[in-house]
Amino acid sequence: MSDLLERLRGRGWRLTSQRRAVAEVLEGDHVHLTADEVHARAVARLPEISRATVYNALGELVSLGEILEVSTDGRAKRYDPNAHRAHQHLVCSGCGTVRDVHPEGDPMAALPSAERFGFTLTGAEITYRGLCPDCSPG
Amino acid sequence: MSDLLERLRGRGWRLTSQRRAVAEVLEGDHVHLTADEVHARAVARLPEISRATVYNALGELVSLGEILEVSTDGRAKRYDPNAHRAHQHLVCSGCGTVRDVHPEGDPMAALPSAERFGFTLTGAEITYRGLCPDCSPG
DNA sequence: TCCTAACTTGGACTCAGTCCAAGTCAACAC
DNA sequence: GTGTTGACTTGGACTGAGTCCAAGTTAGGA
Numbered sequence: 001m002s003d004l005l006e007r008l009r010g011r012g013w014r015l016t017s018q019r020r021a022v023a024e025v026l027e028g029d030h031v032h033l034t035a036d037e038v039h040a041r042a043v044a045r046l047p048e049i050s051r052a053t054v055y056n057a058l059g060e061l062v063s064l065g066e067i068l069e070v071s072t073d074g075r076a077k078r079y080d081p082n083a084h085r086a087h088q089h090l091v092c093s094g095c096g097t098v099r100d101v102h103p104e105g106d107p108m109a110a111l112p113s114a115e116r117f118g119f120t121l122t123g124a125e126i127t128y129r130g131l132c133p134d135c136s137p138g
Numbered sequence: 139m140s141d142l143l144e145r146l147r148g149r150g151w152r153l154t155s156q157r158r159a160v161a162e163v164l165e166g167d168h169v170h171l172t173a174d175e176v177h178a179r180a181v182a183r184l185p186e187i188s189r190a191t192v193y194n195a196l197g198e199l200v201s202l203g204e205i206l207e208v209s210t211d212g213r214a215k216r217y218d219p220n221a222h223r224a225h226q227h228l229v230c231s232g233c234g235t236v237r238d239v240h241p242e243g244d245p246m247a248a249l250p251s252a253e254r255f256g257f258t259l260t261g262a263e264i265t266y267r268g269l270c271p272d273c274s275p276g
Numbered sequence: 277t278c279c280t281a282a283c284t285t286g287g288a289c290t291c292a293g294t295c296c297a298a299g300t301c302a303a304c305a306c
Numbered sequence: 307g308t309g310t311t312g313a314c315t316t317g318g319a320c321t322g323a324g325t326c327c328a329a330g331t332t333a334g335g336a
Contacts, residue, residue: 014281014282014283014332014333014334015333015334016282016283016284016332016333018283018284019283034323035323035324036322036323048284048285049284049285050284050285050286051285051286051324052284052285052286052287052324052325052326053283053284053285055323055324055325056283056284069212071209071212074207074209074215074292074293075322075323076322076323076324077212077323077324090249090253090254090255090257092257093260099255099257101249101253101254101255102253103248103249103250103253104248104249104250105248107245107248107264108266110241110242110243110245111228111239111241111242111266112241112242115228115239115240115241116228116239116268117228117237117239117270117271118270118271119228119230119237119266119268119269119270119271120268120269120274121266121267121268122231122267122268122269123266123267123268124264124265124266124267125264125265125267126245126262126263126264127262127263128246128249128257128259128261128262129259129260129261129262129263130254130257130258130259130260130261131257131258131260132255132256132257133255133256133257136256136258152301152302152303152312152313152314153302153303154301154302154313154314154315156314156315157314172292173292173293174291174292186315186316187315187316188315188316188317189293189316189317190293190294190295190315190316190317190318191314191315191316193292193293193294194314194315212323212324213291213292214291214292214293215292215293
């Protein structure tokens with residue numbers, strides 16, 4: 001992750017302890033934390049970090065294309081550090097767990113031009129829903 | 139739409155003027171209003187209807203499977219009366235317009251079992267993003 | 277080591293939505 | 307029709323997620 005921080009510094013990002021704490025929290029695969037969860041974990045590293053700063057840092061990382069904003073339920077947005085490989089999400093309807101998944105083919109190709117209403121397509125987001133092994137009955 | 143109201147009455151839904159107003163607002167294709175927009179239009183028919191009642195009625199219509207809840211941006215949920223034909227959504231990144239679209243094939247089929255992590259799949263929601271003709275440059 | 281623009285802070289604020297006790301009324305029975 | 311009653315509606319208070327802002331702090335170049 002320190003290469004991420006270096007990369008951002010090269011783009012004029014001032015490297016503060018708060019931003020470092022936020023970036024460190026957002027490490028790994030299948031990480032999909034809400035802003036409040038990020039804040040709670042950042043506080044463990046840097047007790048005086050404020051909620052506003054976490055929101056600022058997350059917003060900047062999103063604009064810089066380093067993390068993705070995902071909203072899988074109507075509630076809080078989640079932040080996904082896996083921004084460098086195209087993927088979709090599989091969400092458990094029981095416990096809310098989110099996994100990154102890689103469907104076959106180009107999702108945009110399935111939309112015939114007659115169904116595009118003159119739009120210029122830029123992307124497609126897929127949310128697969130189901131029950132994870134822990135939440136499956138039986 | 140009156141067949142919808144009759145259908146609901148048969149299911150024990152008490153038919154009040156407020157619920158009638160909400161149901162009437164939610165008529166037509168490509169209708170994707172927020173709760174506040176539904177409230178504003180319902181007030182035009184029934185000036186004393188309250189926001190709480192609109193939320194109640196929308197929630198019940200969703201549970202009864204008569205309308206769909208859609209969240210295309212992280213903001214207010216939208217309500218889609220087109221619950222009886224499977225479809226996906228195409229959203230303009232410029233103005234937020236939402237169209238119902240019908241992609242080819244079964245979206246779930248694109249997810250290989252190795253990518254299902256033991257989940258039992260129940261559905262897939264696709265949000266296509268792009269620019270509508272009015273928002274396209276040039 | 278100094279300087280300053282960029283960053284951080286806490287608190288007030290907004291927006292979307294939920295909850296609740298009190299009042300109202302649709303629909304059924306007569 | 308009239309009465310009854312439980313379901314429905316109401317407005318206002320409340321919550322959760324997120325934004326905004328003026329004042330204070332600090333990273334990093336000179």
